[in-house]
Amino acid sequence: MMNKFLMKKFLVLALLVTSVVTPTAYAQHQSALLTSTQAAAQNSAEGQKRIATEAFVRTELFFGADRPDGPDVTEEQFRQFLDDKVTPLFPDGLTVLTGKGQFCCDPSGTIIQEKSFVLILLYPLETRESSSKKIEKIRKDYKTDFEQQSVLRVDDPRPVRVSF
Numbered sequence: 001m002m003n004k005f006l007m008k009k010f011l012v013l014a015l016l017v018t019s020v021v022t023p024t025a026y027a028q029h030q031s032a033l034l035t036s037t038q039a040a041a042q043n044s045a046e047g048q049k050r051i052a053t054e055a056f057v058r059t060e061l062f063f064g065a066d067r068p069d070g071p072d073v074t075e076e077q078f079r080q081f082l083d084d085k086v087t088p089l090f091p092d093g094l095t096v097l098t099g100k101g102q103f104c105c106d107p108s109g110t111i112i113q114e115k116s117f118v119l120i121l122l123y124p125l126e127t128r129e130s131s132s133k134k135i136e137k138i139r140k141d142y143k144t145d146f147e148q149q150s151v152l153r154v155d156d157p158r159p160v161r162v163s164f
Contacts, residue, residue, distance in 0.1 A: 053161040055125040059135055062101060062152035063142055066114040073146050078117050085141050086119065089134040095120040125159045 065073040075098070086094065101116035119138075123131040139151040 051163050053163045055159040056122045056162045057125055057128050057131065058156040058160050059121045059123075059131075060154040061119040061121070061135065061139065062154075063117040063119065063146075064101065064114050064148060064151075065116060066112075067147050069147065072115060073117075077146075081142065081145065082119075085145075086138055089138065090121055090123065090131075093122075122160070122162060 063073075063078070065078070067073065078096075082094075082096065097118040097120070099116050099118055100113060102111055102113040104111050106112055121131070121135065135153065139153060142148060142151050
């Protein structure tokens with residue numbers, strides 16, 4: 001009988017302590033979260049003040065290297081294509097990556113794998129229309145020069161923010 005009485009007293013005391021301590025701890029935790037969030041927002045705002053960015057458009061072109069009748073396009077030939085046809089249109093800079101691409105399908109339904117070159121272009125948003133025409137010229141020239149059916153073009157519809 002005494003054990004039940006002590007147990008009930010202990011539970012009431014534990015409940016009382018919990019009801020007093022929990023709101024205080026919760027309020028301190030919320031205050032710490034708010035302070036942390038405010039500090040992060042302030043740091044972000046200060047970072048944006050320090051870094052001036054401009055709106056640019058990103059376009060990626062994927063050039064296949066396999067030719068239907070003849071040897072593959074070599075890295076040297078692609079570099080020459082960049083020097084002669086791409087750089088004059090985009091002299092401010094570009095990035096080229098090499099990779100292994102694949103697509104479906106040849107007439108028999110086989111997946112085709114080939115070496116590829118990926119060209120990444122970033123250009124000011126206000127030049128979107130004129131740059132698009134230049135990009136189409138690059139695609140046309142590559143298809144003609146290297147007997148290609150297509151050059152895959154990917155445009156990010158959202159302007160990206162860049163800083164130099």
